[in-house]
Amino acid sequence: MIPSLALTAVAVLAIILLLLSGRDDECEERAAKGQVRQQTPQDNVQPAGLVRRIFSLEDRDFIRGIQSRELQGLFLDERRKVALHWVRQTTGEVREIMKRHRLISRQSANLDAGAEVKLFFRYAEIRFLCGTLALLVRVFGPHVLVNLAAHTSEVYQRMGRSLPKVASVSPGNLAAS
């Protein structure tokens, strides 16, 4: 009884988080249309480094050392905004990759069912992680989530690396298109 209830609760939470991250995408797509710049592959810095910088504990400790409540509040607001921007951008890119993949898969004669299932689960995992992050960043702020954010970034990179075997799109060339 209890395990089935727990499973249902997890499933409901997953659906809520997916919906939440989906809503973020739409906001992001609208907001980013004017500001997302055309990228070249060399412009993609090491995402793990960028993520660690956004969720950085070092910066939080530095601000705490200044001992100004105003500055601490501003810092938290600013980092929350940037963290949510990254979450939305990641969700948007992953969604775009899957959209393109679906289009390519339809024309492909030799689909690998195992790879397709694996890709779908990775996609669902990233969407779930992004949804969780979007919720937790709003509630707790970004700095307690550095490991979860780094893990999400890692999963995203793994998805990017596994894509060429399935289809000829990757986060790198997607960004360039």
Add this chain to the structure above:
Amino acid sequence: MPCNFARLVYLASTRDYNTGTYHHEGLTARYGMEQTRQALQAAHCDLFRELVSLPLKELVRELEGYISSAHEAPGDFIHAWQELEPYRVAVPMEADSTMVQLFLSNIKLALEILRFHQEQIQANQRPSSPQPLLGR
């Protein structure tokens, strides 16, 4: 140049704001227009990435160095930068949008930190108000 932030501002200033292309007469005469454009663009992007990856503490130091090299009153400089946000033009056109957000946010924070320090210095320099004389 005194610091990387000054280099970033300089590289951004070699870009035509109407077209987004980089120009440098001296380099063009020596290496040709296309090579110069590519070199300036790459240098701008590299330097931008370097500054984005800096811890906030070091970015504050960079900005402080830039302000002191400008030979203006720091208070006026900080006020103008907070109001006009001229640092927005230092962003390369090709930069990733999260990097841009982080950079702009960090500069905003760094300016606020420097303003806070500036106010503290001024408060310490202010002569203390005369003490009321006892027994009167």
